[in-house]
Amino acid sequence: MSRERISALAHARHPIKSPLGDDSVGLLLEHGLPRGDERVLDLGCGTAEWLLRALASRPRLRAEGVDVSEVALTRARGTAHGLGIGERLVLHHREAADFASARRFDLVISVGATHAFGGLLPTLAAAREHLAPGGRVLIGESFWDRAPSPEAVEMFGELDDLATTVDRVVADGWTPVHGHVSTRAELAAYEWSCWGSLASWALDHPADPAAAQVREAAAEARSQWLHGYRDSFGFLSLVLRRTAELDV
Template identity: 60%
Template sequence: MNREQISKLAHTHHPIKSPLNDASVTRLLALALPRGDERVLDLGCGSAEWLLRALTTHPDLRAEGVDIAKSDLAEARQKAIRLGVEPRLDLHCCKAEDFTSPHPFDLILCVGSTHALGGLLPTLEAARAHLAPGGRVLIGDGFWERTPTPEAVDVLGDFADLPTTIEHITAAGWTPVQGHTSTRQELDDYEWSNWGTLADWALDHPTHPDSPQVLTWATTRRTEWLRTYRNTWGFATLVLRRTAD
């Protein structure tokens, strides 16, 4: 079982692939979609859960998603058909940096997928090229709540603290107009769901050839979370607008 398959399995019960509960997702989409008839782009959409929720809530909205995972896009398409929103959703299998469009977008999403474009600031630069005048970006990324250990940096990568992250964003020409910092409950629920779902699957399929690998992965990642970054790492989701063009 490859990493993509493991990730899909881990998110079975938490389809939003970031530490946000349903209420937070609903609130952020409402803040980012003030009209309800926007054209929306998700860079690194995965199974397009954010887009599907926006489309089902706003019948005049149109959306496009970009991802390199064919299986995720196929899942998104099937969900869209079941929900009756498939005519308003276009999905593109390509790298986010290679995506082009003949029209701009009123909202650009990238929550938990900034790695696909090289990090937070490169993602914002890529979003700028697709953004309509007066448009918004809904972006989610990690930050350090307190000074991390070298082990935590090795596991999760190099982040800044939240004030420094906001300073970097504003220096790049963006203004936060709304935001959400994931609560301890959201962070914990996300981790317990991911690694618990994997462990459940492995224990339910003891004769499957991938079962030992999946259980080992779940145990290793749960231990990293509890011992290495649980009390250090946070996640912020921000609604941004261009300060000046």
């Protein structure tokens, strides 16, 4: 079974592919979309869950999403049409880092997708190119909440701590106007949901040729979390504006 299919199964009960609860997602969108009639771009949108939620609750909103996965985009289109919001959503099948548009956006989202641009600051640089004057960026990034184990560093790389992460963003010319640090409960709920969904699928489909692979993937990921990064991994979401608005 492909990694993409495994990821889809893992997120079946947690469509936001980051450790954020529904209330946290809603509050981040409120701060990112203060008017309700904005134009929104999600770079690395996956199944476009952020955009779908924003569009469903804001009838004057228009949105575009970019992702490399045609499977995820097809699912997003189907969900959007089922919700009656398909005419306000445009999806682009391409690498997020290569996306270009003459249109500028009031909110640019990139949550949990900074790897597509080579890190936090390159992601902000890309977002800036798409940002309308006075616009906002909603970005999500990992950090070390506590000193990591060698195994955790091997998995996630050399992340900064929370304060250093925010300091880097501010030094790059951005001002946080809202932020959310995922709670330990949100982090745990995300992990249990993902690996529990995989394990459940494997148990429900014992005759499937991929059942053993999926079961092993769930067990391995669960073990990595419990023994490797559970106590050290953190996730930060920020709503940002350019510090010098005239420089946008």
